[in-house]
Amino acid sequence: MHSAADAKQTILIVDDSAMNRALLADMIGEEYNIIEAENGLEGVGYIQTMGSAISLVLLDIVMPEMDGFEVLAVMNKNDWIKEIPVIMVSSEKASSYIERAYELGVTDFISRPFDANIVRRRVNNTLMLYAKHRALVGMVADQIHEREKGNSLMVAVLGHIVEFRNGESGMHVLHVSTMTDILLHQIAKRTNQYNLTTEQISLISMASALHDIGKISIPDEVLNKPGRLTDEEFERMKTHTIIGAQMLDDLPLYQDEPLVKVAYEICRWHHERYDGRGYPDGLKGDEIPISAQAVALADVYDALTSKRVYKDAYSHEKAMDMILNGECGQFNPFLLECFQECSEEIRGQLGTTSLTDHSNRTVDRIVESVARPEYTAASSRTLSMLEYERMKYRFFASMSNETQYEYTEDPPMMVVSDWGHSELNSEQVIKDPYHDKRILEAFGEEVLEQVHDALRNTTPEDPIVRMDFEGMVDGKMRWYHFTAHAIWSNDDIPAYTGSIGKMVDIHESHQHMVELQHKATHDQLTGLTNHAFARKTIVERMEAHPDHTFVFMLIDLDNFKQANDTWGHLFGDQVLRYLATQLKDSVRDNDIVARVGGDEFLMCMELNTDPRAPIARIYDSIGGEFEGFKISISMGVALARGESADYDTMFRHADQALYAVKRAGRGQYAFYDDMEDMLVEFDVKDTALSAIDLADLQDEKGATK
Amino acid sequence: MSLESCYEQFGGDLEGVRGRLLTDDRIKKFMGIFIQDTSFQLLIDSWESKDNAEAFRAAHTLKGIGRDLGFTPLCEASSALADALRPDENGNPANLEAAPALLDQTKDAYELIIGVISAELS
Numbered sequence: 001m002h003s004a005a006d007a008k009q010t011i012l013i014v015d016d017s018a019m020n021r022a023l024l025a026d027m028i029g030e031e032y033n034i035i036e037a038e039n040g041l042e043g044v045g046y047i048q049t050m051g052s053a054i055s056l057v058l059l060d061i062v063m064p065e066m067d068g069f070e071v072l073a074v075m076n077k078n079d080w081i082k083e084i085p086v087i088m089v090s091s092e093k094a095s096s097y098i099e100r101a102y103e104l105g106v107t108d109f110i111s112r113p114f115d116a117n118i119v120r121r122r123v124n125n126t127l128m129l130y131a132k133h134r135a136l137v138g139m140v141a142d143q144i145h146e147r148e149k150g151n152s153l154m155v156a157v158l159g160h161i162v163e164f165r166n167g168e169s170g171m172h173v174l175h176v177s178t179m180t181d182i183l184l185h186q187i188a189k190r191t192n193q194y195n196l197t198t199e200q201i202s203l204i205s206m207a208s209a210l211h212d213i214g215k216i217s218i219p220d221e222v223l224n225k226p227g228r229l230t231d232e233e234f235e236r237m238k239t240h241t242i243i244g245a246q247m248l249d250d251l252p253l254y255q256d257e258p259l260v261k262v263a264y265e266i267c268r269w270h271h272e273r274y275d276g277r278g279y280p281d282g283l284k285g286d287e288i289p290i291s292a293q294a295v296a297l298a299d300v301y302d303a304l305t306s307k308r309v310y311k312d313a314y315s316h317e318k319a320m321d322m323i324l325n326g327e328c329g330q331f332n333p334f335l336l337e338c339f340q341e342c343s344e345e346i347r348g349q350l351g352t353t354s355l356t357d358h359s360n361r362t363v364d365r366i367v368e369s370v371a372r373p374e375y376t377a378a379s380s381r382t383l384s385m386l387e388y389e390r391m392k393y394r395f396f397a398s399m400s401n402e403t404q405y406e407y408t409e410d411p412p413m414m415v416v417s418d419w420g421h422s423e424l425n426s427e428q429v430i431k432d433p434y435h436d437k438r439i440l441e442a443f444g445e446e447v448l449e450q451v452h453d454a455l456r457n458t459t460p461e462d463p464i465v466r467m468d469f470e471g472m473v474d475g476k477m478r479w480y481h482f483t484a485h486a487i488w489s490n491d492d493i494p495a496y497t498g499s500i501g502k503m504v505d506i507h508e509s510h511q512h513m514v515e516l517q518h519k520a521t522h523d524q525l526t527g528l529t530n531h532a533f534a535r536k537t538i539v540e541r542m543e544a545h546p547d548h549t550f551v552f553m554l555i556d557l558d559n560f561k562q563a564n565d566t567w568g569h570l571f572g573d574q575v576l577r578y579l580a581t582q583l584k585d586s587v588r589d590n591d592i593v594a595r596v597g598g599d600e601f602l603m604c605m606e607l608n609t610d611p612r613a614p615i616a617r618i619y620d621s622i623g624g625e626f627e628g629f630k631i632s633i634s635m636g637v638a639l640a641r642g643e644s645a646d647y648d649t650m651f652r653h654a655d656q657a658l659y660a661v662k663r664a665g666r667g668q669y670a671f672y673d674d675m676e677d678m679l680v681e682f683d684v685k686d687t688a689l690s691a692i693d694l695a696d697l698q699d700e701k702g703a704t705k
Numbered sequence: 706m707s708l709e710s711c712y713e714q715f716g717g718d719l720e721g722v723r724g725r726l727l728t729d730d731r732i733k734k735f736m737g738i739f740i741q742d743t744s745f746q747l748l749i750d751s752w753e754s755k756d757n758a759e760a761f762r763a764a765h766t767l768k769g770i771g772r773d774l775g776f777t778p779l780c781e782a783s784s785a786l787a788d789a790l791r792p793d794e795n796g797n798p799a800n801l802e803a804a805p806a807l808l809d810q811t812k813d814a815y816e817l818i819i820g821v822i823s824a825e826l827s
Contacts (some may be wrong), residue, residue, distance in 0.1 A: 017766040019742045023735060023773060027726075062765050113772040115725040423774040 008033040009127060010053060014043035014071065015060035015089070024089065040066030041413070044074050045429030048406070048415050052083045054176055056127055059106070061090040061097060065431065066411075072104035074411060080103040085126045099564040119571040172302055173209045175350050179298035180291075181205035182346050186338040187290070194290040204291040207263040211270045211295050214244025226310055227293070238279050241268050270296045273329040285332075293332055299341060300328045302350070316347045407433065408498040420503070423473060442471045451482065455499050460488035465499075468506065479510035523595040525573055527578035532604070534594030538604050539647050541641065550640040551611050553603040553618070554654035555583070558632040558666045560599040567629070578626045579633075586621045603653075611639060612671075619669045634661045635669035707825070714821045714826060715778065715814075720774035735774060736822050744770065745815050748783075757798045761790035767811065776797060776818055780812040 010033040013021045018038070024068030025034045035054070037043035040063050047054060061068035068088065074083040081104070088101045091112035098109050107126050110119060184204060188196040201410075210411075215223060218240055222233045229237060248260055269283060269292035276284035304319035314322070320343060322328060324336060331339075339346075403420030407413070414433040421428045426438045433439050434448055447469045454465045463486040470477045484501025488494040521533035529537070542550060557579055564572040576599065583593050583601055591605035607614060615637055623631050636658030640650045657672040664670075708729055712719035726732050748763035764787040771780030786807040789800040798804065 016762065017742075017744060017770065019735070019738055019744070020766070020768050020773075022738055026734070028729060061763055064759070064762060091765070091772060112769050113721075113725055113775070116727045117725075584713070 009055035010050070011056045011058065011123070012037060012043060012046055012050075012054045013058045014038075014040060014063070014068070015058070016063040017060075020060065020089075023114055024119065027114060027116045028123055029120065032123075039063045040068060041429050042433050043071055044413070045073065045415055047080055048078075048429075049078075049082065053426040054084055055130070056123060057084055057086045058110075058123075059086050061088065061092055061101075069100065069104065070411075072101070072106065076105060077410075085130050087126060089120060110508070113590075130602060142674070172306065173212075175302040175306075176211060176295060176298045177205045177208045178349050179301060179346050180208045180241070180294045182349060183294045183298065183335070183338060184290070184341050185267060187294070187335070187340040190338060191334075191623050196290070203258055204262055204266070204294065207259055207266055207291070208295045210244070210248075210263045211266050211299060212244070213247060213263075213267060214238060214240035217243050228310075241271055241280050244268070262291050266293050266295045268292070270299055274295065274332045276332040278329060293335055296329055297323070299336060301339075303347070304328070305350070316343070322519075389429070403503040404501070405503075406498070406500045409496060423505075443469065444474065447471075451484070455484060455486045456496055458486040458488075458496075460494045465487060465501075468510070471503075478505055478507040480504065481506045526577055526595050528580050528601070529592060529594040530582070531594055531596040534592050534596070534602055534604070535647060537592055541606070542645070542647065548606050549608065549611070550645070551603075551605050551607050551615065552638040552640065552650045552652065552654040553602065553605075553615070554596075554636045554638075554651070554658045555601040556632055556634045556658055556662065557601075559630075563629050571627075571629075575626050575629055575631075579622070579631060581633070582622050582624075586618045602654075611637075613669075615669070632667045633669075634658060634666045636661055636672065638672040669699040711736075711821050711825050712775065715818045716778065717818075718775035718777050722773075725773070732774070739770065739774060740819060740822055742770065748808075748811070750777070752804075756792055757801070758792060758796070761787060761792060764790055764811070767815075771814075776814070779811065779814040779818055782807060782814045786811050 008031065011028060012035045013024050014037045015021050015024070016038055021036045021038075028034065035046055036049075037046055042065075043057070043059070047057070059068045059071060065096070066074075068090070071088055071457065072081065075086065083286065086105070087108045087110055088098075088106045089110045089112075090097065092098075093111055101109055105128075108122050151404045152634065169237070181201060181204075184201040187194060188198075188201065218237060222229065222236050225233065245264050248264045248267060260340055266289075269278075269281065269288050272278035272281065272283045272288045272292060273296075274285055274288070274293070276282050278288075300323060301319055304314045304322060305316060307313045320340075321332065402417070403423055404417040405420065406415045412432040412434070414430045416424065416426060416428055418428075420426075424438070424442060426436075428443075430436050430439065434452060440448065441500050450467065450469070451465070452642065452664040454467065457464060465482075465484045465486065467482050469480060469482060471480050472478075480503045482501065482503045484499045486496060487498045487500065489497050500636070521530060522528065523530045540549070542548075557575070560572065560575070561576050576595075580593070580601070583603060587593060587603060587605055591603060594602045594604075596602045603618075619633075619635060625631065636656065638650050638653035638657060653672040657670050657675060660675050661668050661670045708719055709716070712722075722732055723729070724734050726735070744766040748760055748767060751757075751759035751763060764783045767783035768787050770776070770781055771783055786804060789803045789807055790798045793799055
């Protein structure tokens with residue numbers, strides 16, 4: 001436990017006037033660590049990030065952004081008001097204000113003018129009160145925790161042993177323990193006769209786990225016999241009480257431990273009956289310790305309501321009847337009265353008991369009895385763990401260059417991690433972030449809407465949202481990867497209450513991806529689309545719009561081989577780049593221009609009008625000279641209309657048209673449609689792409705002749 | 706600087722302030738801070754830009770400071786001004802007509818105090 005003495009306590013002053021903050025800080029003095037917030041929103045931000053590391057809040061009422069009452073409302077909503085005391089400071093003297101402040105849970109109210117003595121005394125009193133209270137809750141919780149740890153372990157171990165040995169469910173020990181606990185609390189409520197303190201009860205319920213420990217030495221064939229036991233076997237079975245007690249007696253150490261003493265009573269006498277007809281010692285009435293009496297009743301009840309090798313489970317009502325009618329031996333009439341009074345609780349608890357519930361229930365109960373009832377929500381142990389988690393979280397957040405945030409829907413408010421708010425150049429606490437100017441500037445309305453919708457469309461089972469988007473940081477657009485977890489309430493109909501998440505700068509790796517993608521889809525020499533990617537894009541477009549008209553233009557650069565041979569390959573490359581630029585300039589941005597072979601290019605566009613005029617214009621725009629080399633192209637054009645046209649067919653048609661053009665002497669263009677009849681005579685192999693080299697070869701031969 | 710002479714000149718409540726702030730050093734320290742406090746300027750600016758809510762807050766702050774430091778005339782004037790500007794349920798000032806006169810009073814009180822403190826400080 002962290003105590004009040006080992007460090008300066010931190011006091012948060014929330015007031016919009018710097019002068020007031022200075023005055024209060026001066027009066028409170030140097031033995032405290034002072035944090036100042038200039039409006040309610042900033043104050044809430046501090047409380048959210050620091051939690052109960054803040055020992056006290058001095059809160060003004062009239063403030064911009066979020067006033068004092070709104071701060072109190074948020075503190076109530078998040079249960080902070082239970083852990084962090086608030087003193088209201090104000091020059092408002094209206095009793096309605098003061099009343100409202102107290103209703104919202106403030107501990108004290110200091111009105112203006114500030115009096116140094118009063119301020120100091122009120123602050124000290126409040127801190128003392130809360131420190132004492134926290135220490136008390138902490139001490140109790142720690143004690144219980146220590147004990148419960150042992151208890152849970154013991155219950156677990158014994159549960160396993162019992163389970164292992166006689167096929168009873170491990171829940172039996174747990175049920176007996178739970179029910180003993182409930183019974184004894186009921187008894188303690190009714191009478192002081194048995195001196196049952198909360199601690200004593202906790203001890204007995206824990207020790208009850210050991211009641212059948214002696215069964216470890218009973219042979220299997222007796223312990224797990226499905227049928228009725230013979231007299232001899234029953235005598236053997238009965239010895240588990242004495243053996244269990246003996247085991248505890250034989251413990252070399254811990255003889256003086258109260259736990260061991262109580263466990264001894266329980267082991268030995270949990271089969272005694274009030275009328276003296278039980279075993280092993282035939283004790284009567286209150287000669288039987290109350291611990292053993294309670295465990296005996298719990299043992300019988302759980303045995304009745306559980307399935308055993310020799311019987312089915314009885315209902316709660318049936319078991320109650322059997323016990324009250326004395327069918328399982330006589331019990332203390334007073335104990336039976338208590339049993340009846342808390343039977344519903346027993347039925348409920350045994351139905352739901354689990355190991356953690358058990359510990360929590362005991363902690364709850366004890367904390368409740370020593371502390372103010374409303375303080376059971378969180379012990380200081382939990383709080384210090386929470387503080388530790390926050391510290392860890394902040395540390396990792398600062399290491400990772402991630403922007404982390406917590407967002408609540410009501411009030412709409414976002415707290416951004418240290419690194420994040422310097423990265424975003426935003427406030428650390430952002431009110432209504434979906435409409436915040438800075439956030440809107442950074443990400444734009446569309447992205448925020450996407451995030452908003454994605455989070456709301458999650459479910460409690462699948463609350464994670466992941467997306468990549470661009471954000472404007474320091475005047476530059478950068479890519480971010482965003483991961484968030486939507487928070488849904490535990491209500492029957494879950495409500496979306498906010499989200500937590502982080503945003504990581506992935507700009508470099510994203511750029512790298514983009515570059516790789518570009519490399520994979522583009523021709524390195526000309527920067528045009530490559531054939532594979534052009535094909536993919538065109539197929540997609542044709543499938544998306546089967547009713548549109550697509551124009552395929554397959555282009556071959558005339559006399560390219562000659563350029564290469566005469567001026568070298570470097571020059572050839574330059575010519576290709578030059579042509580690529582001309583081709584690109586001849587069509588619209590959205591049209592496809594691809595390099596599909598050494599000096600072959602494909603262009604594809606959608607046209608709604610008669611293509612002849614535009615095609616002529618495109619063809620005419622290509623030409624001129626590049627450093628003495630005359631640019632001239634041959635072009636085959638094919639038109640795809642309707643669904644019968646697929647990419648490969650169209651490509652082949654354009655190719656055949658191009659071939660025909662080249663055969664006819666180059667430097668022109670032709671439509672496949674115009675030459676269909678003529679083309680029939682060509683072999684299918686005689687297409688431009690397969691025959692060009694051959695044609696060039698023949699040219700060469702012709703030239704050398 | 707003599708606190709007695711200061712408070713006498715602007716009609717402040719020195720006895721009360723001494724009772725609350727305990728030491729003359731603290732009183733002097735906060736008189737020094739008061740000179741630099743921007744609440745008055747905020748009051749004037751927001752009044753001129755017709756931001757009544759902000760003007761109310763500034764008057765309210767002045768009233769608090771005035772009370773803390775025993776600047777009785779300033780406290781009284783700004784208190785009356787704050788009441789006139791206090792937003793009602795609909796967010797409108799309670800008594801806007803009364804505000805200009807009260808603003809002048811506040812201004813006079815403020816300037817008197819600032820004048821005295823500056824003179825004493827120099």
